[in-house]
Every structure is written in structure tokens, then in C-alpha cells.
Amino acid sequence: MRQSPHSRREQAMELGMIGLGRMGANMAQRLVRGGHRVAGFDSSAESRARAAQNGIEPATSLAELVAALKPPRALWLMVPAGAPVDQTIDALLALLAPxxxxxxxxxxxxKDTLRRAQRLAEREIHYVDCGTSGGVWGLEEGYSLMIGGDEAAVAKLAPVFATLATAPDRGWGRVGPVGSGHFAKMVHNGIEYGMMQAYAEGFSILEHKREFALDLAQIAGIWRHGSVVRSWLLDLIADALAENPQMTGIAPWVADSGEGRWTLAEAIELGVSAPVTAAALLERIRSRDKDSFSDKLLAAMRNQFGGHEIRKE
Known part of the structure; x- marks a missing residue:
């Protein structure tokens, strides 16, 4: 269901976006396209200038950003997790009002979200957590938004969420009280780890069957339509294989954002078996060990008990 321009104007809001990196700038731009007024702040002058070209009103400081908004204000943080979030909240506390x-x-x-929400509640400032998925495609395709927080506070921001989502009536929702949005996104990323690992292993098996000379991009394309393993991730795999069939120039080093670790820790704390998530996370960590002591020791053990060959470096 698409909103008419008239209905978008009736629901137009104003928002301050803090953090105009790739995700923050794209989200701000999507909101502007949807008829909302967005002021933005980033410590990078280059990021502010780039955002200004897309209709976002740049502010050179948090104080200037807050002053540009009418109370009650809504500010959206798109800054790295951890200390940067706390530092931004510290700076905002002197500027915001109940x-x-x-x-x-x-x-x-x-758990950090719960702590921050309690602190802000003492100042009668609402804290809403929004797990955001969609990556660089979100500007055009929309985002998946898992929202936690006070019902009334979330309801007031509904026009913003509806504009950012894939459609006004889907792809977003309040999943529970404060903290639940980030919890849902954490588990989402844990699932993502397992799905990505399964795809990577499957295509590796195909690639190693050299006598068949399989065209991996072709197989990915076939699986995209009608197959039970079709997904957006598979769409991205098909594109990547078409562009670079041999993955030439890509180092076998896979980062993790931390959310896979948090998901696994939560599973252990709750007593929930999550072997796929665990294996996927450990494979990512293993990919960074260029000089694997464990693999060397395994080879030495096989030589000790069975006289198996040891390959020299």
C-alpha cells in the first residue's frame, strides 16, 4: 500500500539524525524523500556537506541540531555501538527536555539499551531502540525495523518508521518494551551468520567438484527461482559470482560485528542449543588466523600417531 503525497504531508514530522555515515545518511535521505524535515549532525564536515546535497539540513554541533528542532524533539542515533552511544547521550542530556x-x-x-533507558527515564526522556536491517540497499528498498520502547513514544514516531520501512504497513513494528528491538536484531544477526555460512560451504563444495566444471553463478541463478533455499542473500551471491566467479583478489578474512557473539552468549545463558550459530561464528574467527597454530598441531599429532606426512612451509 503506497501513501499518497497528500497523506505523507499530513503525517510529516521533523527529526534530528546524529551520524551521517553510510546508513545514517541514507536513512535521512529516505525520510526527506518521504516528506519529513530532517536536520543532521556528523563530526565530519564532508559528511555534512554530502547530506546537505540530499535535502538534509546540516548542523555543525549537537547544540545547533537540538536548537533547530521544535519540542518535543525526536533524535535518531546512527553511531557505532558502545562508548560512542554513551558519549552522545552524555552530550545530549544538557540539551534535551522532558x-x-x-x-x-x-x-x-x-543490556546497554536497558541501562541507558533507565538513566534517561529519570530525566523523563524517552528511549526507543530500533534494530535496523537493510544495509546499503535500504535507501531504495526500505528497511526492516524491530522497535522496542514505550508504546506511546513509538506511536508518535509511526510516520517515521512507516517511511523508512519497505512499506507503511509492513517491515516494521514495535516488538516489545525497551531493549526488545535490539534483542530481536541481535538474534536476527545470529541467524544471518548461520545462513551465510551454509551458503558459503555449499558453494565451496560445488567449486571443489572440478571435473564437472560447474558454473556457480548459473546454479545460484537457478536456485533463486522456485528453490526452497531462495533468499535475498542468494540474490547477492548470484550477483557476486557473476562479477567475480573465482573471488579473485578477496582475502579469506571475515569480520564479525559482535552480534553473533552476543547471540551465542545469550543462548548459553538461556540454555538454548545454538550449534549452527556457534559454528558460523567460530569459522569467522578462524578465517583471521593466517598462521594457525591449531592446524599445525593437528598435523603434528597425525604424524606422531600415524606417521602421516607433514607439509613444510
């Missing part, structure tokens, strides 16, 4: 709302749209640990 009734204002802070939305944390980054990948914060939900």
Missing part, C-alpha cells in the same frame, strides 16, 4: 525522544538505530547490545 518529553523528548532518543532513538538508537544502531547495533547496540540490548
Amino acid at each position: 518529553g523528548d525522544v532518543i532513538v538508537d538505530g544502531g547495533n547496540s547490545m540490548y
